[in-house]
Amino acid sequence: MYRKKSIGVAIPAYNESKLIEKTLESVPPYVDKIYAVDDGSKDDTAEKIKNFDDSRIFLIQQKNGGVGAAVTAGYQKALEDHIDIVAVMAGDNQMDPQYLPDLLDPIIDGKAEYTKGNRLLNSKYRKGMSAWRSLGNYTLSFLNKIASGYWDLEDPQNGYTAISNRALKKLNLNEVYKGYAFENDMLVKLNIHDISVKNVPIPARYADEKSKIRYSRFIVKTSFYFVKALIWRSWNKYVVKLNPIGAMYLSGSLLTVIGFFALFALDVLYILLGFSLFGVAAFSEILRNKFLDTKFSKEVEVTPLNE
Incomplete structure (x- = not known):
């Protein structure tokens, strides 16, 4: 003892x-x-x-x-x-x-x-x-x-x-x-x-x-x-224990996955259709010129947000 x-x-x-x-x-x-x-x-x-x-x-x-x-x-x-x-x-x-x-x-x-x-x-x-x-x-x-x-x-x-x-x-x-x-x-x-x-x-x-x-x-x-x-x-x-932190983990993970696929989808739309949303065309153009050898290259005009 x-x-x-x-x-x-x-x-x-x-x-x-x-x-x-x-x-x-x-x-x-x-x-x-x-x-x-x-x-x-x-x-x-x-x-x-x-x-x-x-x-x-x-x-x-x-x-x-x-x-x-x-x-x-x-x-x-x-x-x-x-x-x-x-x-x-x-x-x-x-x-x-x-x-x-x-x-x-x-x-x-x-x-x-x-x-x-x-x-x-x-x-x-x-x-x-x-x-x-x-x-x-x-x-x-x-x-x-x-x-x-x-x-x-x-x-x-x-x-x-x-x-x-x-x-x-x-x-x-x-x-x-x-x-x-x-x-x-x-x-x-x-x-x-x-x-x-x-x-x-x-x-x-x-x-x-x-x-x-x-x-x-x-x-x-x-x-x-x-x-x-x-x-x-x-x-x-x-x-499992329904802790509020768990909801934050899940929502954060879910939003990250959704965001990734959303950007991918927008990039595909821009490459195939020349159509992009939410001002991501410039980002798409950079990715396309850097990683893809394609004949669809075009200039992209980005409108400033304050206009």
Whole structure:
């Protein structure tokens, strides 16, 4: 128990034989349950978890499904056990347990229902993070702001998080993205339910293990996800819920489409019939001379609006 709240820690692990024991032994004594999830490891990660002497550990073994699948498996078991707050500490020992209270306190104090570590606060906190990785994180932070709607949030790929039981119950964990964009998708899904999220400054810790994310490929792949996530969030939060903003989104999109086709139709009329409306003849002439090699060229007289 921590401040009269039951605490669970989900530990996703894939081929973490080298560091899983070090991670398990670092979990603070006030944590009530440890949900160690072996995500189809090919090494002896699962065996080391089984043999680790700690009665709090509950081993979950599953086929390899990605970090999101592993974390949600821990979340689901924590919900079954009625745990008040569930944190995530990856099996590579990169998440310093001394900062766990910093994630738990805002939830207990009612200031947030989901907390995330932030390594991008200053150069001191980014110590050990390469320049390329920092650039990748800043790029993903910007894209995530647009997709998730949490504009004050930084370092979305930081997996050191904590979430309340109440917030977890609102999510359909089966629909959450299971790959490396899991953290981003969690934020998108949380925003639909207006869950309060708070960034918590936590330094990066890199030692024997390096991140498995390849940012060059990840940013390109995830960019397509961000586009879909933005559309999905806008539709489900504003249109489905009949929010006035949804009406603005729909009307704006509809007017944009109508405007595009209207200009196209007017240009076609001008090219074929020499007939144009609303003073767009000049624009049509420019387009026609620039892109079309046609014998219908003619001078266009534009009447000033003040006449």
